[in-house]
Amino acid sequence: MVDVSGKPETVREAVARGALIVSREAFEAVRGNRVAKGDVLTVARIAGIQAAKQTSALIPLCHPIPLDHVEVKAVLDAAGCRIELQATARTRSSTGVEMEALTAVTVAGLAAYDMIKAIDRGAVLTEVRLVSKSGGARGAYARAGERS
Numbered sequence: 653m654v655d656v657s658g659k660p661e662t663v664r665e666a667v668a669r670g671a672l673i674v675s676r677e678a679f680e681a682v683r684g685n686r687v688a689k690g691d692v693l694t695v696a697r698i699a700g701i702q703a704a705k706q707t708s709a710l711i712p713l714c715h716p717i718p719l720d721h722v723e724v725k726a727v728l729d730a731a732g733c734r735i736e737l738q739a740t741a742r743t744r745s746s747t748g749v750e751m752e753a754l755t756a757v758t759v760a761g762l763a764a765y766d767m768i769k770a771i772d773r774g775a776v777l778t779e780v781r782l783v784s785k786s787g788g789a790r791g792a793y794a795r796a797g798e799r800s
Contacts (some may be wrong), residue, residue: 653713653714654713654715654747655746656715656746658694659746659788659789661746662745662746662788663742663743663786663787664742664743664744664745664747664785664787664788665740665741665742665743665784665785665786665787666740666741666749666750666752666753666754666782666786667738667739667740667753667782667783667785668750668753668780668781668783669737669739669753669757669779669780669781669798670755670757670760670761670776670777670779670780670781671729671735671736671737671761672735672761672764672765672775672777673775673776673778673790674733674734674735674744674768674775675734675771677772678768678775679728679730679733681771682764683726683728687767687768688770689766690767691765692735692767693726693727693735695763695764695774696724696726696735696737696763696767697712697724697725697726697760698724699760699762700702700708700726700739700756700757700760700763701723701724702724703755703756703758704719704722704724704741704752704753704756705717705722705752705753705793706755707751709731711751711755714751714757715745717745718743718744718745718748719741719742719749719752720743721725722739722740722741722742722752723739723786724737724738724739724756724760725738725739725759726760727799735764736749738757738783739752739753739754739756739760740753741753741756743766747783748785748787748788750770753781753782754780755778758780761777761780765777781795782795783798784798
């Protein structure tokens with residue numbers, strides 16, 4: 653692991669996004685809450701939050717950090733037959749929280765896939781990316797063309 657013991661603790665926040673592209677049949681099942689395993693959007697949100705809390709156990713060399721806040725949103729986009737995912741993670745630490753936000757989005761998408769795979773095995777988890785980060789010595793980052 654990188655030695656961060658000399659870095660000051662600051663408030664750090666990261667926002668990540670991704671999407672699960674599904675068939676129209678799967679989309680309608682999710683929208684109508686007719687998926688056999690239950691409420692896909694709620695389970696995806698909870699899975700993402702749990703994943704953020706476990707990031708250092710999943711990603712080698714990732715520092716375990718105390719999370720002050722994690723929020724995961726899962727929103728349906730009917731035009732694209734997509735479940736849009738967004739995670740925001742915040743900490744007061746000496747290292748960043750990007751990996752926690754990215755892990756939350758990814759696992760939220762995987763949980764949603766697990767719930768709809770009986771309807772649509774061809775669903776695609778895509779576009780996982782860091783949208784923005786703040787705090788730390790290197791300052792803020794914002795992906796061009798996206799608002800956080």
